[in-house]
Amino acid sequence: MAGRLKATKKMKSIMKWYYIEAKYARYLGKKIAWITSGGPVEPLIAMNIIPIYPENHGAMIGASKKGGKMSEFAEGLGYSSDVCSYAKNDITSSITKESPIKGGLPKPDMLICSNNICGTVLKWYEIQARKFGVPLFIYDTPFVHTEFTEEAREYVNEQTKDYIRFLEKHTGKKFDYKKMKKVGKLSLEAMRLWKNVLETAEHKPSPMTAFDAFFHLALIVTLRGKKVVVKYYKQLLKELEVRNRNNVGAVDNEKYRLLWDNLPIWFRMRWLSEKFASHGAALVADTYTQAWCGVIDYVDENDFLSTMGEAYTRIHLNVGVDQMADTIKKFIKQYDVDGLVMHSNRSCKPYSFGQYDIQNLLQDEDIPVLMIEADMTDERKFSDSQAEARIDAFMEVIKQRKKEK
Amino acid sequence: MQKTAILTRFREVANAPYAYLRKLKSTTGKQMIGSTCAFTPEEFILAAGAHPFRIFGESESLSGADAHIQAYGCSMVRGMLEDGLSGKLDFADGVVFPHACDSIQRLSDIWRLNIKSLHFDVLLPVKLDTPTAKNYFVKVLQRFGKDIEKALGVHITDNALKEAVILMNNLRRRLKRLYTLQSEKPGVISGSDLAAIVKAAMVMDKQEAVTWLDELLVLLENEQGSQEKVKRILISGSVCSHPDIHQMIEDKGGVVVWDDLCSGTRYFEGIVDEEKPLVEAIAGRFTQRYVCPAKHLGVSFQMENLKKLVSTHKVDGVLFMILKFCEPFSFDYPDIKEELENMEIPFLLVEMDRHNEVDEQMRTRIDTMLEIL
Numbered sequence: 001m002a003g004r005l006k007a008t009k010k011m012k013s014i015m016k017w018y019y020i021e022a023k024y025a026r027y028l029g030k031k032i033a034w035i036t037s038g039g040p041v042e043p044l045i046a047m048n049i050i051p052i053y054p055e056n057h058g059a060m061i062g063a064s065k066k067g068g069k070m071s072e073f074a075e076g077l078g079y080s081s082d083v084c085s086y087a088k089n090d091i092t093s094s095i096t097k098e099s100p101i102k103g104g105l106p107k108p109d110m111l112i113c114s115n116n117i118c119g120t121v122l123k124w125y126e127i128q129a130r131k132f133g134v135p136l137f138i139y140d141t142p143f144v145h146t147e148f149t150e151e152a153r154e155y156v157n158e159q160t161k162d163y164i165r166f167l168e169k170h171t172g173k174k175f176d177y178k179k180m181k182k183v184g185k186l187s188l189e190a191m192r193l194w195k196n197v198l199e200t201a202e203h204k205p206s207p208m209t210a211f212d213a214f215f216h217l218a219l220i221v222t223l224r225g226k227k228v229v230v231k232y233y234k235q236l237l238k239e240l241e242v243r244n245r246n247n248v249g250a251v252d253n254e255k256y257r258l259l260w261d262n263l264p265i266w267f268r269m270r271w272l273s274e275k276f277a278s279h280g281a282a283l284v285a286d287t288y289t290q291a292w293c294g295v296i297d298y299v300d301e302n303d304f305l306s307t308m309g310e311a312y313t314r315i316h317l318n319v320g321v322d323q324m325a326d327t328i329k330k331f332i333k334q335y336d337v338d339g340l341v342m343h344s345n346r347s348c349k350p351y352s353f354g355q356y357d358i359q360n361l362l363q364d365e366d367i368p369v370l371m372i373e374a375d376m377t378d379e380r381k382f383s384d385s386q387a388e389a390r391i392d393a394f395m396e397v398i399k400q401r402k403k404e405k
Numbered sequence: 406m407q408k409t410a411i412l413t414r415f416r417e418v419a420n421a422p423y424a425y426l427r428k429l430k431s432t433t434g435k436q437m438i439g440s441t442c443a444f445t446p447e448e449f450i451l452a453a454g455a456h457p458f459r460i461f462g463e464s465e466s467l468s469g470a471d472a473h474i475q476a477y478g479c480s481m482v483r484g485m486l487e488d489g490l491s492g493k494l495d496f497a498d499g500v501v502f503p504h505a506c507d508s509i510q511r512l513s514d515i516w517r518l519n520i521k522s523l524h525f526d527v528l529l530p531v532k533l534d535t536p537t538a539k540n541y542f543v544k545v546l547q548r549f550g551k552d553i554e555k556a557l558g559v560h561i562t563d564n565a566l567k568e569a570v571i572l573m574n575n576l577r578r579r580l581k582r583l584y585t586l587q588s589e590k591p592g593v594i595s596g597s598d599l600a601a602i603v604k605a606a607m608v609m610d611k612q613e614a615v616t617w618l619d620e621l622l623v624l625l626e627n628e629q630g631s632q633e634k635v636k637r638i639l640i641s642g643s644v645c646s647h648p649d650i651h652q653m654i655e656d657k658g659g660v661v662v663w664d665d666l667c668s669g670t671r672y673f674e675g676i677v678d679e680e681k682p683l684v685e686a687i688a689g690r691f692t693q694r695y696v697c698p699a700k701h702l703g704v705s706f707q708m709e710n711l712k713k714l715v716s717t718h719k720v721d722g723v724l725f726m727i728l729k730f731c732e733p734f735s736f737d738y739p740d741i742k743e744e745l746e747n748m749e750i751p752f753l754l755v756e757m758d759r760h761n762e763v764d765e766q767m768r769t770r771i772d773t774m775l776e777i778l
C-alpha cells in the first residue's frame with residue numbers, strides 16, 4: 001500500500017497560511033480580489049493582491065458535505081435548484097459565514113471574472129458585485145468553437161491592458177512590469193511542473209490517482225506565479241518519481257486504468273476512490289486537472305502578458321466539443337486507459353452538454369464509457385446505490401474485455 | 406381588410422411557422438437561415454438576399470435530443486435541437502448561433518457535429534459596456550458578413566445592407582408601436598394575438614410583415630381599449646410562446662401591457678442609426694438597447710431596466726416566466742424580486758418545464774396571483 005503522499009501535509013499548511021494571510025490582508029495593507037478558477041491571476045500576484053477563489057471554497061464546502069444544505073439555503077432566497085451549486089454555496093456562505101474556513105472567505109476589494117469556464121460565473125460575479133459594492137472586471141474570452149479568430153486575439157490582448165488599468169485604478173499603484181516578468185516565468189514553470197506531476201501517472205502502476213490530482217490541484221489554481229508553488233510541485237514530483245522507481249502504485253495491485261471527465265464529485269471522493277480501488281482500478285488521469293497545464297504551448301515565457309490572452313481563451317472548457325474529444329483521445333493513448341468515466345454534472349452545463357457526442361466521437365477508440373449522474377457539491381443529486389450498481393456493471397465489462405484481449 | 410382577417414393571417418404563420426417558411430422558400434427560392442437567439446444580426450442575412458427566421462423548438466417529443474443533451478438542458482435548447490434532428494428544419498440552409506448562454510454554445514457544437522447545413526458561430530462579446538468590447542463587436546459583425554458572403558456565394562453591397570437596416574427598423578418601429586398601443590389602451594388587442602404577431606414577425610418575410618402591420622395599426626389606432634379597469638401585467642423571462650397564458654390572464658381581468666422576453670420586446674427593441682456607418686450602427690443597436698441577462702451591461706442593468714419598465718407601463722403585477730434549467734435568467738431573479746418587494750409590486754415566478762406547454766399547476770398559480778391583485 002502506497003499510503004499518503006508526504007507532500008499532502010505541506011500543501012495543507014501552505015493553504016492554511018494562505019487563508020490566514022488573506023484574513024488579515026487589511027492589516028498587511030493588501031487588497032483581496034475574488035477570481036474565477038480560470039481567471040488570469042498572474043497580474044494580481046504581480047500587484048501583490050491576494051487572489052481568492054470562491055470555486056475552490058465551493059470545492060471545500062462540497063468535500064465537507066455541506067453542499068446540499070448550503071445550496072438549499074440559496075434556494076430559499078429564490079435561486080433555482082437547477083443552477084451551479086458552487087455559485088449557490090458561495091452566495092450562501094457570504095451571507096451566513098458558514099464555511100470550512102473559519103469566518104468564511106475574506107471580503108473582496110474587487111472581483112475578477114473570466115467567462116472562459118462558463119457564463120454562469122458572469123451572473124454569479126454580478127450578484128456578488130452588487131452585494132459587496134465592489135468593482136468587477138470581466139475578462140471576456142470568445143468561445144473557440146472551431147477557430148481562435150484574429151479579432152478575438154486582438155480583443156483579449158486589449159483586455160489584458162484594460163485589466164492592468166483596472167488594477168492600477170483600484171490599488172492606486174503603478175503596475176509592476178518587472179515583477180510581472182518574474183511572475184509569468186514562475187507561473188509557466190509551475191504549469192510545467194504540474195504537467196510533469198500528472199504525467200507520472202503514465203507509469204504502470206500509477207503513483208497517483210485523479211483523486212490525488214483533485215487535491216493537489218489547489219495550488220496551481222490559486223497561487224500559480226508564486227515561488228512556493230514551484231517549490232511545492234518539485235517536492236511532489238520527486239516523491240512521485242521515487243514511487244515510480246520503486247513501482248509503488250497508488251492503488252494496490254493496479255489492474256485497470258481509467259480516465260475521468262468533468263469536475264470531481266467532492267462529497268464522494270473517498271467512497272469513489274475506494275470503490276474503484278476495490279476492483280483494482282485506478283483513475284489515472286482526468287480532463288479537469290489537466291486544464292491548468294493544457295495551454296502551456298500558447299504562452300511565451302518571456303512575454304507572458306501578451307500571450308496569456310490566447311492561453312486563457314483556449315482552455316478545455318472554452319473550446320468545441322470535438323476538440324474536447326480530441327483531448328480525451330490523446331489521454332486515452334497517453335495514459336493507456338481501459339475505460340472512461342464521465343461525470344454528468346448537473347451543476348456544470350458547459351462541461352456536461354456534449355458528453356454524449358464525445359462518446360460518439362470516441363467510437364474508433366473502442367473504449368467502454370460509464371456515465372455517472374451527479375453534481376460536484378450537491379449530494380441531494382447523487383444516489384449511492386445507483387452509482388454503485390453502475391460502477392460494478394461497468395467494471396465487469398472492463399474485466400471481460402481485458403480477459404479477451 | 407377586417408381586423409380579424411389580418412389577425413388570422415398572423416396567427417396562421419405563428420401556428421405553423423415552418424409550413425410558412427417552406428412555402429416561402431418554394432415561392433421565392435430564397436435561402437433560409439435560422440437563428441437561435443435574438444442576438445442574430447438579421448440585417449446581414451437579408452442583405453445577402455436570404456431569409457432570416459427564428460427557430461422555436463416546436464417539437465413535442467424530445468426523443469432525438471435526449472441522445473445529445475441531458476435532461477437538465479432547457480426545453481428551448483433541447484427543442485431546437487429536436488427540430489433540427491427530426492428533419493422539421495430540412496428546408497433550412499443554415500443556422501446562426503450567436504454567443505448567448507452556455508447551453509446555446511454547446512448546442513452549436515452538437516448541431517455542427519450532427520446536422521448538415523451551413524453553420525455560423527457569431528462570437529459576440531459577453532460584455533457590452535467597454536470601448537474594447539464595442540470595437541470587437543463591430544469586427545465580429547464584419548466577419549459574420551464575410552462568412553455569409555462566402556457561404557452563400559454572394560456579395561453584400563452597402564446599398565443592400567442599408568436597405569436591410571431600413572427594413573428591419575421599419576419592422577421594429579411597427580412592432581413597438583403595436584406594443585405601445587397595448588400599453589396606452591390595454592385590451593385594444595388580445596394578448597395572444599399580440600404574441601402571435603411577434604412570433605410571426607420573427608418568421609415572415611419582413612416586408613410582408615411590415616405591410617400587414619401597417620394595415621392592422623391603422624385600424625387599431627382608432628380603436629378603444631378595454632372599457633373596464635384592467636390589471637396591468639408585465640411578463641419577464643426568456644421565452645414564453647404559449648398563447649394560453651394570455652387567455653388565462655385576460656380571463657381574470659388582466660392585460661399584458663409589456664414584456665421583457667426573447668419572444669417579445671427583445672426581438673424588436675432598439676433602432677439602428679441609419680445615419681451612421683452601417684456595421685457600427687448595427688453593433689450600436691445591440692450594445693445599447695436593453696439586453697438579455699446572458700450579456701453584461703453593468704451589474705444592475707436587469708434590475709434597473711425592470712424597474713423602469715414597471716413604472717413606464719404602470720404595471721400592477723409582474724409575472725416571471727422562467728424556463729427550467731435556464732441559468733442566466735434564474736440568477737437575476739432573487740435580486741429583481743427584492744427590488745419589486747421594495748416597490749411593493751406583486752409578482753409571481755412560474756418555472757416552466759416546457760416553453761410551449763401550460764400545465765394545470767401554472768394555471769392555478771397565475772389565477773391566484775391575478776385574483777389577489
Ligand code: SF4
Nearest residue numbers: 084117118120347348
Ligand atoms: S462548475 Fe461549471 S457552471 Fe459552475 S462555475 Fe464551474 S465551470 Fe461554471
Ligand code: SF4
Nearest residue numbers: 479481506643728731
Ligand atoms: S432559456 Fe436560458 S438556458 Fe435556454 S437558451 Fe435561453 S438563455 Fe439559454
